[in-house]
Amino acid sequence: MNLAALLLTYAGLLALALTRSPYRRAVLPREPAPTLVRLLPPCGWLLLVVSACLLGSNLGWPLGLVTWCADIAGGGFALIMLLAWHPRLTPLPLALAAGLLL
Amino acid sequence: MAVVTSPARHRLGIAARTLAAVAGGYALAAFTTTALALALRLPRSEAVMVATLPSFLLFAAAVVWAFAARTAWRAWAGILAPTLAAAGVTWWLHGGPGP
Amino acid sequence: MKETFRQSMSWLHTWSGLLLGWVLFAIFVTGTATYFRWEITRWMQPEIRQTGTPYDAARAAWQRLDSVAADSPQWFVELPDGRAAATTLFWRHAGPGRRFGRETLDSATGRPVVARDTRGGEFFYRFHFQLQLPHPWGRYLAGVAAMFMFVALISGVITHRKMFADFFTFRPGRAPLRAWLDFHNVTAVLALPFYFMISYSALVIFMTMYMPWGGRVLAESASSARAGRPAPTASAWVAPADFAPMLATAQAAWGDGQRALKRIEVANRGTDKCTVTLTRADGPKISLNAREQLRFDGVSGQLLDPPVTAAGPGTAVHDALYGLHLARFAGPALRWSFFTMGLLGSALVATGLVMWTMKRRARGGAGLALVERLNITAIAGLPVAIAALFWANRLLPVDLADRGDWEVYGFLCAWGFMLMHPLVRPVMAAWHEQLRLGAALFLLLPLLDALTAGPCLRAAWQHRDWAHLGFDAAMLGCGLLLHFAANRVHRRLRLAATAAAPAASAGSTVHA
Incomplete structure (x- = not known):
């Protein structure tokens, strides 16, 4: 459950990063439709809120929010390092998780 | 930082601000703590907690003010005035001018 | 005013970050290790293995204290809990003054451990806020460093205007200064709540030392009430109650699992005011005061009602900040997250220190030369010193007198050498050599562990003792990190050499 929240945080941050066109060019094979791009910021924030709620309901709000901040730091650092050196691999953690789930 | 023409005056300004930030800021934080602790009329340990917890925030604010104020004089005045006020409140609540 | 608010805050950020940056870096690194x-103690005393429940260990500890500290007025016992393997006993010596005895027990035999003497992880914990300085100066210096950090954080946030727009910006390919600034910003923004929490709570933890005045004025007001307390009188020894029923009560309440009995404190032994307090292992509650306790009357053995504490909001905030700083509530995953944020904080301080020199390298000067050398000692030298501590732990003779102290001397000597070394070497070469040395020491540490503590390592593998194995893995990780840093410096060195060589040959042809 806590791992799911970490992945949601990562996905939310990735969506927020993709709102900027240089990262879209680096990560995605081609530019997505403008409507999709416009949906990215609300999606990103929604994912972050959902992960916070998940942690809050699972661990209680004090510990949940502390864990959420830690997830943003850890997930965000991993994302930024991947964006800088291997941008194509940024969706990999999510793909791995989806693969394990299926 | 006030930029003044001569480097000597510039250095003097920085020294004055640094003194205001460190000594003045600490005095402000300390006297505010004592004034708050006495004014709150809470159980002793709780009064100490409530009065001391925000003191470091105030100290930091004083440091920021000391280096942001337009002149070194203003930096000193802006810290000294509330410090004296807090010291006055402390003295008043801690026995005051006597019976 | 010619300079803007932001410019003055940038100035404040630069200098508040630099002045105690080296101290701050050491505090961050040792705090992160803490x-x-x-687990560090477990690796440094690999001979000790936990067996049995904490209740067995408690019985053994009680027996031991009965024989070595029968007339002591105060006992403390820390029990093994899956993280700590040994039982630690403290007792206050009878008579005037505050003198304490200390012993470490093997939880299996209940006898003093037959293990190498070491400070273990306690060294990092103590160094984190005392810096190996005489009391109370280390604590004051750590407090000043925390205040500098807090000011640097505030002024840094004001200076860095595009905080969220730049959230993901890290361009390692750009000009060095730009890339370093990016990395500085990234490490800052990612864990910003952590930095604010850690620096403010550091001040709060020792606030009675740093800001004692609130207590002073109130203590004077309340001193009349205090004066009425009767002085303790030397009266006849009152025999304490039997311990076994108290232990059974705790076991019934808390069970044998992860969160069993952790701490025993016996106060006022030998008087009719004697109390026995049993404390449960830390749970997932943040506040340090949320610990579950059972208090017994030490003479009758009766369970006492929990003390009524009128905890107001101020006390609650204080306890929450204290708990957050220590992060005892964190399970393994969250502890690794805190460890990562600690590393990010160390990187934040280190990049700030290096950037100060990068901006001024063109200008030169005595100040630059000093800062450049101190940076090498603090950033690249500290890992070497820490590695030296671990090497000393494995290489010093096991029966050496004051062995734990010698390990610390090894740490200090290594750091001292790392302070001298940049004086006789060019700056970039000194960076490279110290990083390379640190990388080698950390990367070889698991090998040294296998050679000098092979049976313990094998036993750790058989018992799935992740503390020992995880420590070796973490050392490999630290070594790799230093190795990559050394590689980057080496690339810069080679580039500078190839750039300088044609220039030199061109110059010589002109002169010829």
């Missing part, structure tokens, strides 16, 4: 304080 998250794994017990």
Whole structure:
């Protein structure tokens, strides 16, 4: 459950990063439709809120929010390092998780 | 930082601000703590907690003010005035001018 | 005013970050290590293995204290809990003054451990806020460093205007200064709540030392009430109650699992005011005061009602900040997250220190030369010193007198050498050599562990003792990190050499 929240945080941050066109060019094979791009910021924030709620309901709000901040730091650092050196691999953690789930 | 023409005056300004930030800021934080602790009329340990917890925030604010104020004089005045006020409140609540 | 608010805050950020930056870096690194304080102790005393429940260990500890500290007025016992393997006893010596005895027990035999003497993870914990300085100066210096950090954080946030727009910006390919600034910003923004929490709570933890005045004025007001307390009188020894029923009560309440009995404190032994307090292992509650306790009357053995504490909001905030700083509530995953944020904080301080020199390298000067050398000692030298501590732990003779102190001398000597070394070497070469040395020492540490503590390592593998194995893995990780840093410096060195060589040959042809 806590791992799911970490992945949601990562996905939310990735969506927020993709709102900027240089990262879209680096990560995605081609530019997505403008409507999709416009949906990215609300999606990103929604994912972050959902992960916070998940942690809050699972661990209680004090510990949940502390864990959420830690997830943003850890997930965000991993994302930024991947964006800088291997941008194509940024969706990999999510793909791995989806693969394990299926 | 006030930029003044001569480097000597510039250095003097920085020294004055640094003194205001460190000594003045600490005095402000300390006297505010004592004034708050006495004014709150809470159980002793709780009064100490409530009065001391925000003191470091105030100290930091004083440091920021000391280096942001337009002149070194203003930096000193802006810290000294509330410090004296807090010291006055402390003295008043801690026995005051006597019976 | 010619300079803007932001410019003056940038100035404040630069200098508040620099002046105690080296101290701050050392505090950050040792504090980060302290998250794994017990695991470090386990690796540094690989002979000790936990067996049995904490209740067995408690019985053994009680027996031991009955024989070595029968007339003591105060006992403390820390029990093994899956993280700490040994039982630690403290007792206050009878008579005037505050003198304490200390012993470490093997939880299996209940006898003093037959293990190498070491400070273990306690060294990092103590160094984190005392800096190996005489009391109370280390604590004051650490407090000043925390205040500098807090000011640097505030002024840094004001200076860095595009905080969220730049959230993901890290361009390692750009000009060095730009890339370093990016990395500085990234490490800052990612864990910003952590930095604010850690620096403010550091001040709060020792606030009675740093800001004692609130207590002073109130103590004077309340001193009349205090004066009425009767002085303790030397009366006849009152025999304490039997311990076994108290232990049974605790076991019934808390069970044998992860969160069993952790701490025993016996106060006022030998008087009719004697109390026995049993404390449960830390749970997932943040506040340090949320510990579950059972208090017994030490003479009758009766369970006492929990003390009524009128905890107001101020006390609650204080206890929450204290708990957050220590992060005892964190399970393994969250502890690793805190460890990562500690590393990010160390990187934040280190990049700030290096950037100060990068901006001024063109200008030169005595100040630059000093800062450049101190940076090498603090950033690249500290890992070497820490590695030296671990090497000393494995290489010093096991029966050496004051062995734990010698390990610390090894740490200090290594750091001293790292202070001298940049004086006789060019700056970039000194960076490269110290990083390379640190990388080699950390990367070889698991090998040294296998050679000098092979049976313990094998036993750790058989018992799935992740503390020992995880420590070796973490050392490999630290070594790799230093190795990559050394590689980057080496690339810069080679580039500078190839750039300088044609220039030199061109110059010589002109002169010829």
